[in-house]
Every structure is written in structure tokens, then in C-alpha cells.
Amino acid sequence: MGKTLFDKVWDSHVVDRIKDGPDILYIDKHLIHEVTSPQAFSELKNRNIPVFRPNQIVATADHNVPTLNQHLPIQDALSRKQVAQLNENCVEHGIELYGLGHPYQGIVHVIGPELGITQPGMTMVCGDSHTSTHGAFGSIAFGIGTSQVAQVFASQCLLVDKPKSMRITVNGQLSPGVHPKDVVLYIIAQLGTDAGTGHFVEFAGSVFEQMSMEGRMTVCNMSIEMGARGGMIAPDETTYSYVKGKEFAPTGVKLDQKIAYWKTLPSDNDAQFDQEYRFEASNIRPMVTYGTNPGMGIGIGETIPNESGASFEKSLSYMGFKKGDSLENLPINYVFIGSCTNSRIEDFRAASEYIKGKQKAPNVHALIVPGSQQVAKQIEEEGLKDVFEAAGFEIRQAGCSACLAMNEDKIPAGEYCVSTSNRNFEGRQGPGARTILASPITAAAAAVEGKIVDCTQI
Amino acid sequence: MEKFEKLNTQAVPLNIENVDTDQIIPARFLKATDRNGFGDNLFRDWRYDSNNQPIEEFVLNNPDFSGKILVAGNNFGCGSSREHAAWALTDYGFKVVISSFFADIFKGNALNNGLLPIQVSPEVLANIFEVLEENPKASFVVDLKAQKLLVENIELEIDFEINNYKKTCLLNGYDDIDYLVSQKEKIGQFENLKNA
Ligand code: SF4
Numbered sequence A: 001m002g003k004t005l006f007d008k009v010w011d012s013h014v015v016d017r018i019k020d021g022p023d024i025l026y027i028d029k030h031l032i033h034e035v036t037s038p039q040a041f042s043e044l045k046n047r048n049i050p051v052f053r054p055n056q057i058v059a060t061a062d063h064n065v066p067t068l069n070q071h072l073p074i075q076d077a078l079s080r081k082q083v084a085q086l087n088e089n090c091v092e093h094g095i096e097l098y099g100l101g102h103p104y105q106g107i108v109h110v111i112g113p114e115l116g117i118t119q120p121g122m123t124m125v126c127g128d129s130h131t132s133t134h135g136a137f138g139s140i141a142f143g144i145g146t147s148q149v150a151q152v153f154a155s156q157c158l159l160v161d162k163p164k165s166m167r168i169t170v171n172g173q174l175s176p177g178v179h180p181k182d183v184v185l186y187i188i189a190q191l192g193t194d195a196g197t198g199h200f201v202e203f204a205g206s207v208f209e210q211m212s213m214e215g216r217m218t219v220c221n222m223s224i225e226m227g228a229r230g231g232m233i234a235p236d237e238t239t240y241s242y243v244k245g246k247e248f249a250p251t252g253v254k255l256d257q258k259i260a261y262w263k264t265l266p267s268d269n270d271a272q273f274d275q276e277y278r279f280e281a282s283n284i285r286p287m288v289t290y291g292t293n294p295g296m297g298i299g300i301g302e303t304i305p306n307e308s309g310a311s312f313e314k315s316l317s318y319m320g321f322k323k324g325d326s327l328e329n330l331p332i333n334y335v336f337i338g339s340c341t342n343s344r345i346e347d348f349r350a351a352s353e354y355i356k357g358k359q360k361a362p363n364v365h366a367l368i369v370p371g372s373q374q375v376a377k378q379i380e381e382e383g384l385k386d387v388f389e390a391a392g393f394e395i396r397q398a399g400c401s402a403c404l405a406m407n408e409d410k411i412p413a414g415e416y417c418v419s420t421s422n423r424n425f426e427g428r429q430g431p432g433a434r435t436i437l438a439s440p441i442t443a444a445a446a447a448v449e450g451k452i453v454d455c456t457q458i
Numbered sequence B: 001m002e003k004f005e006k007l008n009t010q011a012v013p014l015n016i017e018n019v020d021t022d023q024i025i026p027a028r029f030l031k032a033t034d035r036n037g038f039g040d041n042l043f044r045d046w047r048y049d050s051n052n053q054p055i056e057e058f059v060l061n062n063p064d065f066s067g068k069i070l071v072a073g074n075n076f077g078c079g080s081s082r083e084h085a086a087w088a089l090t091d092y093g094f095k096v097v098i099s100s101f102f103a104d105i106f107k108g109n110a111l112n113n114g115l116l117p118i119q120v121s122p123e124v125l126a127n128i129f130e131v132l133e134e135n136p137k138a139s140f141v142v143d144l145k146a147q148k149l150l151v152e153n154i155e156l157e158i159d160f161e162i163n164n165y166k167k168t169c170l171l172n173g174y175d176d177i178d179y180l181v182s183q184k185e186k187i188g189q190f191e192n193l194k195n196a
Helices: A005-011 A038-047 A077-093 A108-114 A129-137 A146-155 A180-191 A213-226 A237-243 A252-262 A310-319 A345-355 A373-381 A384-390 A440-449 B084-092 B104-112 B122-134 B164-172 B176-181 B184-195
Strands: A014-017 A023-026 A029-032 A057-060 A096-098 A123-126 A140-143 A157-160 A164-171 A199-204 A230-232 A275-280 A287-289 A297-299 A334-337 A365-368 A416-419 A434-437 B007-009 B011-014 B069-072 B096-099 B116-119 B140-143 B148-151 B156-159
Touching: A005 A140, A005 A199, A005 A230, A014 B184, A023 B184, A029 A108, A029 A146, A038 A077, A038 A146, A057 A108, A077 A096, A108 A123, A108 A129, A108 A213, A108 A373, A123 A129, A123 A146, A129 A140, A129 A213, A129 A230, A140 A230, A146 A157, A146 B104, A146 B176, A157 B176, A164 A180, A180 A213, A180 A275, A180 A287, A180 A297, A199 A213, A213 A230, A213 A237, A213 A345, A237 A252, A334 A345, A334 A440, A345 A373, A345 A384, A345 A440, A373 A384, A416 A440, B011 B122, B069 B122, B084 B104, B096 B122, B104 B116, B104 B164, B122 B148, B122 B156, B176 B184
Parallel strands: A029 A057, A029 A123, A057 A096, A123 A140, A164 A199, A164 A275, A199 A230, A334 A365, A334 A416, A416 A434, B011 B069, B069 B096, B096 B116
Antiparallel strands: A014 A023, A023 A157, A287 A297, A287 A434, B007 B140, B140 B148, B148 B156
């Protein structure tokens, strides 16, 4: 029987299989940030264990950093301490750090790919669930808890049970104005937030084959929101040409050898998956969420379904919606274009294309937060900054920002925010904040119109 | 990690589905650099209003309920990988969470911190919620060695599943790091082969 992409990468990283227990899985790259690493470093210290392979770790500060005046000391004392602690730990253990002020700093899932750290066929982990993003390259990438961060520090390995495999195929042609974000919101709305539990998902079919790397990252980023351990897309020419020339990517003969290996990775024709789903591209419309989990999504213009249950009711009352409502023309006050889901250059290009020559609505606060210093630089060089500023958008510095309301970027209670991030949980963007997840184009259109509109209809 | 001993305790019902890690411990409380003290902010935004006053209706503020078991609705612990969620629960004093379904990463994090997730069928879960509604002081026994959960008032005995390796770890109070560090030689050999 043939092997899946997932099998091939997993099996080549198994150091040993424990009888009646998990596999010892070797980890090629370990990304760390300030929030989930300090306790892991202290764990090591308490046990007097050194970091085993510091050269395979890359650190950045993203979750807890301000997005204004990054050259000044961080004002919040606890945040400042956490970021300072990361610096100290990295120096002490000889770990490469792209901290605040470094030209490579940014959201950990944006900088990995853009620096060429992320490559096909690798195993990668980070103490952050959206590590699944890196699966867009055909690598096995997944989020881990802090105890596991300590395990990887100590041994460059993890004890894990091999997940099951799932394939989601989307064939056909997407309608103009339908973004990769809409594709993944559609899939989660169809399958629910726990459909992927215990599985690694491979996204296959013509829609993903034709998608840019940025789009593939958006899709794999949100695979965790359907409960999966991670998502993957088979590497192809699009992948190779993205990786090629990046700072830490292989070059010359090395690259040729790698590409020859990467070509062997796609799932064999006779590979079997534990679970399969198929969707048709033409059914996918621009999506928005109306509830407090990412599976509560509908096409703009569709109405909120008539479901029952205490959780459903609670969710609607938090959001201030009723069954049967449509979100089309709903007035909104905040727009956030950023987060590891949609803060890459392609996302800002798409948004600026829509915004060019227009003005944001007077009642809307529109925030543009690039995923990394490099993206920020590109925004400036490509002239997108001028477009955003002329339209009245506020451009911030790189970080997680209003995606999780851990720093000072928060949405006030009761306000609607059209957000390109990945989670619409209660209070995620600030206590009482109401998040509506959408694509960068839908967010841009909402900022300009002051309400939710279907940009494919304009 | 502490050894997991046989428990004889009461339970706190949280009859809500899809409780995500942002509810268990909101992100704004993740700035600490050690593991302690997260229990104070467990379910913070359900437990306290914006003036930091306890919200009476929330179950943790209800003096009728106490004990080392949290009984929660389906799909508990979804959302982020933050282990702070498990720390908040253990720091508060919970040793066991019962639900009809747990999110993957949460389950792993719980086990790594000596917090036992017990998965039961939706029917059994509904049953337990009913028992607690009628009798908040209902008593429970958790016997990890025998993999049994006992609801004494209704003499309900449930066998639960747990990975054998994890069970041994919990019972003996040792964890994955100890094991992995003992395997370094093998890991080094693997690296040599891989880079050859
Ligand atoms: S942008 Fe949001 S989802 Fe992504 S890593 Fe940061 S906090 Fe997590």
C-alpha cells in the first residue's frame, strides 16, 4: 500500500517506537516565543539539564509586544519582564533570537517561512497552536504545550502517538473575490470544530494546487480550528520557488538535492486515508462568522441557522445576533487586518487593491498590523503604506496585536470587529469584544463601507 | 510531578460545551514567567465582573459545590496550546476533568501536569450533570490503577480509557523529560544516520 505525505515525513523522523506507548519523534526545527518558553527554561534549570541542540531553535518576541514605539522600553512591567527573560534565556543557552528591533522580528509563523527556516519534509514544533501554518510547505508542524517545549529543549524529540490521517479535497474554480481564508472558513463551517480531532489533514485538489504559498499558509494555519493536530499541502513548484533564495534556504547543489527529495514526498496514488472529505470550489462564497467559534461561519448574505442548544444561544447572545439574521449590511466599528493567518504581503496587497482611491468610513477604526518587520518594509517599498494612510488606516509595527489582546491592542466591549485573525472566542480580542472572522478583502471592504458587504457583488 | 493517588471527592459541574482555553485562562493573564498563581484567574471572565466582583451565578462562586473534579460539557479545552489552561486548573485544586470529549492538545497538556482527563459517553455525562443538580454533595471515587470512576449516590461505575504509558507516568509521578533524557544516545545515533 502507498504512503501519504504525512506518513513519509513522520516515519522518517521516528527514532524509536515504545511498545504500547508513543513514538519518539525527532524534531528538526523548534520555534519559541516569550509567552510559552519561560516555564520550560526554568524546568530545565530545576533539573540541571542543558539545551540539547540550541542550533535547531529560533526565537522571536511577538505575542506580548507593543505595536507602537517598539524602539522604546515596553511600558507594561510584566510584558517587559517576559520579553527580557526571553533575551536572557537565549543568550544563556546560545539560541538565535530575533527580538524587538531586529530586522527579522515578527510573528513566529510569519518569519519561519519568510526566512526559509520552514522547508518541505521537516518536523517543526512551537509552543503555539498555529504552528500548523508551516504545514503549507509539506512539513509536519504542530503546536505543543510548555512541558513539551521543555522536552524538545532537553532531547530535540517528543513522545507522541502518531495521529490518523485525513484528506480534504477541493476541486474546481474559486469565484473571483473568494480568498483562501473563505475556503478554510467554509470547510470548518461544513465539518465543525472537532472534526479533525486526532488527525493530521492533507489539503488536496486543484484549488490548493493553484493557491499561492501565502494562501496555503492561511489554510493550514486554521486547520487547528477544526480540531486537527495540523494541516499539510504537498510541496510542488510553487513551494520550491517560494523557498528558493530565502535567507536560510539551501542553495546550489544542496538545493537541487533537497528538491529531488521533496519531489518524493507527495502522497502516493494508492495511499489510504483514515478519513476523506470532498468539496466543490464553486459552492464557496465570501465567509463571515456569526458566533464564538470558528465553525460558526456563513456566506455573506446567508442567514444564521436555526440551531438549538444552550451553547448556541449563549454564543448568539454574546454576539448580539438572532437566528435568521444576515450579517450583510451590519454596521461595524473596528477592522483588524493582521495575525499569523493574514498578515503576509499578499494579504496587504489584496486589501490595498480594494482600498486604493477610497476612504475608510468615518466611524471605523481600521488597524493594519504587518506580520513581520520584513512585511512592514515591503508594505512601504511597494507603496501600499501610502494607499492605507491616504484611506485613513492606521499602520502599526509587527506583532500578534489585536489577535489575542495580550498586549495593549484590544477591541472595546460590545463592539463588532471584522478581523482577519483565526479565533472569535469570547473575549479573545478583549473582554466583551465581538469578533467576526473574514478574509482581508472582506475586512478592507467593511472598513470602507462601515458595514459588512459582499465584495464580489460590488 | 506528584504521584496520582486514589481520589475520594466531590465534583463541580460546568455544563457548557466547547469551553476554550481563552475562557479557562484569558490571554491577558499569561504574562507570568513561572507556573504558579494561575488558579486565581481560572475562568476569570465568567467568575468576576468588570469590577472584579464575583458573579454569583457562576458555579465556582457557588458554595454548594466543591471538590477536586471538574465536570464539563463536550469538547473541553479547545483553542490554543497554552499549557497555562492546565496549570490554572491544577493550581485551583482540580485533579480530574470529566467530559464527553477533550481537545487533543489540552489532553496532552493535562496529562503532563498530573491532571487526569476522563472521557465518558454523552449519556453518562448527562447522567452525572443530573446527579449533581439533585445533590451537589454527591461523592465520586477515581481509581486510576483500576481505571474506574465511581459515582457513589447512583452506584454508577464507569471504566475509562488511558494510554498505558501515560498511566504508568501518572501513577509513578514521572514524566516524559525523564524518559527522553535517558534516550539521548539513541537520539544521537539517529541524528548521525539522518545527516549521513
Ligand atoms: S497572531 Fe494570534 S494566533 Fe497567531 S501566533 Fe499570534 S496570537 Fe497566536
